[in-house]
Amino acid sequence: MRSPFARGHRSTEPAGTLHVVDPSPLNWLYITYNTVEELVRVTPGGKIRPAAMRAYRWRDDRTLEVRVRPGERFPDGEPLTAATVKRSFDEQQRWQAPHPPGTHFNIDPRVRCEVVSQRKVRFHLPEPDGLVIGKLRATHVMSTRFWEEVGFGYARQGSGEGHW
Amino acid sequence: MIDAPGPWGTGPFILTQGASVIDAQRAVIRSEPLACIWQYTEQRSERVRLVANPDYWDRRRGPRPAEVVFRNDLPPERALELVCTGEGEVDLVTEVPAAQAARVEASEHARLVAVDSAMAVAGVIDRDAVDLPLADRRARQALNLAVDREALVRDAVFGRARPMSGLTPPTRLTAAHRAPDRLRPYPHDPARAAGLWRAAGGGTGGLLRIAAPAALEAVARRVGADVERVLGLGTEVRTLAEEAEGQERRRLAENKEGPRDWHVLLVGQGNQSIDAPPLELHRAFAGETGEYRAGPVIPEFERLYEQLPAHTSQLALVRMANRIDRYVRRQALALFLYAPQALYAVNRHVDFKPYTTSFELAETEVGPQHWSRR
Numbered sequence: 001m002r003s004p005f006a007r008g009h010r011s012t013e014p015a016g017t018l019h020v021v022d023p024s025p026l027n028w029l030y031i032t033y034n035t036v037e038e039l040v041r042v043t044p045g046g047k048i049r050p051a052a053m054r055a056y057r058w059r060d061d062r063t064l065e066v067r068v069r070p071g072e073r074f075p076d077g078e079p080l081t082a083a084t085v086k087r088s089f090d091e092q093q094r095w096q097a098p099h100p101p102g103t104h105f106n107i108d109p110r111v112r113c114e115v116v117s118q119r120k121v122r123f124h125l126p127e128p129d130g131l132v133i134g135k136l137r138a139t140h141v142m143s144t145r146f147w148e149e150v151g152f153g154y155a156r157q158g159s160g161e162g163h164w
Numbered sequence: 165m166i167d168a169p170g171p172w173g174t175g176p177f178i179l180t181q182g183a184s185v186i187d188a189q190r191a192v193i194r195s196e197p198l199a200c201i202w203q204y205t206e207q208r209s210e211r212v213r214l215v216a217n218p219d220y221w222d223r224r225r226g227p228r229p230a231e232v233v234f235r236n237d238l239p240p241e242r243a244l245e246l247v248c249t250g251e252g253e254v255d256l257v258t259e260v261p262a263a264q265a266a267r268v269e270a271s272e273h274a275r276l277v278a279v280d281s282a283m284a285v286a287g288v289i290d291r292d293a294v295d296l297p298l299a300d301r302r303a304r305q306a307l308n309l310a311v312d313r314e315a316l317v318r319d320a321v322f323g324r325a326r327p328m329s330g331l332t333p334p335t336r337l338t339a340a341h342r343a344p345d346r347l348r349p350y351p352h353d354p355a356r357a358a359g360l361w362r363a364a365g366g367g368t369g370g371l372l373r374i375a376a377p378a379a380l381e382a383v384a385r386r387v388g389a390d391v392e393r394v395l396g397l398g399t400e401v402r403t404l405a406e407e408a409e410g411q412e413r414r415r416l417a418e419n420k421e422g423p424r425d426w427h428v429l430l431v432g433q434g435n436q437s438i439d440a441p442p443l444e445l446h447r448a449f450a451g452e453t454g455e456y457r458a459g460p461v462i463p464e465f466e467r468l469y470e471q472l473p474a475h476t477s478q479l480a481l482v483r484m485a486n487r488i489d490r491y492v493r494r495q496a497l498a499l500f501l502y503a504p505q506a507l508y509a510v511n512r513h514v515d516f517k518p519y520t521t522s523f524e525l526a527e528t529e530v531g532p533q534h535w536s537r538r
Contacts (some may be wrong), residue, residue, distance in 0.1 A: 012310065
């Protein structure tokens with residue numbers, strides 16, 4: 001059958017409703033990925049790419065500098081800034097094993113996040129960790145209201161362990 | 165996970181109704197420093213509704229659908245029937261079993277969308293076994309050489325998979341990982357397999373016990389048939405219902421001493437990005453903190469794995485990941501089988517853009533002839 005999506009059929013504004021049945025045991029994660037951003041995302045081909053961050057660079061092998069994308073806002077109007085990123089990172093680091101897949105997604109608890117400016121943070125690592133860029137995929141960047149009203153398991157279960 | 169709807173994130177959609185959550189139980193692999201996995205049970209609202217985030221920054225990406233409704237009130241079999249036989253109830257079903265692919269292809273209403281996933285289906289090999297010489301690399305290589313992967317993929321997975329060389333799934337972006345010496349799957353080589361088995365002290369007439377989740381029963385039986393024919397062993401296949409599979413995985417994660425009531429445990433292990441497969445795959449099967457490690461810690465693997473994060477350059481990371489994959493393959497630290505395709509049944513008026521490692525809908529387009537737009 002010829003695809004009905006030939007050039008010219010693309011809409012510029014969101015349109016239509018999709019009814020999805022997803023038996024995957026990772027559905028909870030897919031709901032998160034569709035509604036939340038992280039500093040990085042994964043492309044359809046599986047590669048890590050900047051998302052909520054505009055760019056990053058290694059200042060040296062223990063200092064990762066991240067520039068936050070300008071102009072981003074949460075749906076309640078709160079701007080996404082370097083302070084938002086630090087809050088999310090610090091919330092994650094409170095827990096021993098926050099990520100349901102396991103501790104292999106943990107970022108070294110000694111890593112410190114410094115707000116350099118409204119759009120720039122630096123992660124100070126105790127030792128080189130080239131995997132940290134990919135692990136930021138699990139550091140969900142959330143609004144202040146989220147942390148205060150819901151949190152990752154905070155309101156429901158009183159703990160963020162295993163609930164990121 | 166998100167426990168309640170609200171304006172919490174800056175992603176392409178906003179969660180406006182329902183939730184999909186899990187209750188997790190920890191399985192401790194190592195207590196200090198802590199290494200663990202979580203096992204969980206799901207709780208989903210009957211419907212989870214997402215609406216397009218009008219302020220999402222990446223307009224090229226989307227979101228293209230105005231609304232996405234996850235219907236959790238339908239069992240997968242019924243959902244597949246609905247997407248194949250009509251319109252308006254179900255537009256997209258994930259995790260279509262390979263055995264059902266032809267049915268979707270024959271449908272007037274739905275199309276089959278397939279993508280090479282970054283998942284690995286492989287066998288955990290019990291290196292602690294006392295009745296078979298699986299601690300010996302040659303015996304593990306013999307198992308790998310005994311399996312006819314091409315036939316396995318054709319007969320047990322309906323051709324919807326690619327044979328694996330090691331534990332790195334062969335995606336387009338990992339093609340370079342296997343150059344220049346072109347890491348290839350273990351060939352089906354009965355004579356060499358039998359020779360290595362004998363050299364490792366393995367006789368004929370023993371019994372290889374294979375355990376597998378129900379979804380992999382056909383694969384387990386095919387592997388068993390190859391082993392029987394090539395190595396002269398008897399085989400016993402035990403299928404695990406969902407609960408039993410979870411219990412087996414927990415036992416394996418928490419008890420690294422054995423004994424175990426299987427020699428080979430088939431598992432499917434996902435991978436959230438293709439940049440550093442050892443984090444989720446090689447570590448899981450062979451690492452000290454590996455939830456599937458079934459045998460003593462392997463110092464050489466640990467030495468290689470510790471070097472992985474030492475590289476902040478992407479190229480160096482890839483090279484290190486390749487070295488680990490080659491080592492794991494050479495040592496036959498798993499029974500390498502295949503990387504499956506992820507299969508979706510999709511309404512003919514929906515242009516679904518699949519992801520290798522995830523399920524995201526920002527780029528998916530709902531056509532003008534779709535029931536929701538007519």
